[in-house]
Amino acid sequence: MDKTLLVIDNDEALVELESFYFTDQGYTVYTAFDGDVGVKLALQHKPAAIICDLIMGEMHGFEVLRTLRLHPDMKQTVVIMTSAKAYKPDIDRARELGATDYVVKPFRTDELLAIVERHLASFGRQEPR
DSSP states (O other): OOOEEEEEOSOHHHHHHHHHHHHHTTOEEEEESSHHHHHHHHHHHOOSEEEEESOOSSSOHHHHHHHHHHSGGGTTSEEEEEESOOOHHHHHHHHHTTOSEEEESSOOHHHHHHHHHHHHHHHTOOSOO
8 A cells, every 4th residue: 555645734843743653553644734735744744644724824625635636746735634623514525625534633643544544545546656
C-alpha cells in the first residue's frame, strides 16, 4: 500500500502530532500550514491520502478540495476533511466536492489512522504513483 500522506492544517501543534504519529506508523508525511501550499505539495508529491482542515486563513478547505479535484491526478486521491464543526451542511458540501470522508475534531490519531487505512484499502492503492 502506498503510505504517503499530506496534512494541511493551520494548527501547527496538530500538524506536528499527526506527522509524528503517521511517520511512526511507516508513512511518509508532507505538511502544509495553509491551503495554497497544501495544493502545491499535493500536485508535486501526489500523496495516497490527504488530511485537510476545513477552516484555514488564506485558502478555505472547500477551495483546497475543489482545486484538487480539478486535477486528473487527484481525482482518486483519498481526501479526508477535518473540522471542529459538525455542521451537517458543511459535511454535505464536503462530500459534494469530492471528500472521501469528514472527521470531526477532536479525534484520536489512532482512529484517524484507521479511517485513512480503510479508505486506502478500499481504493485499492497498492503501488505508489
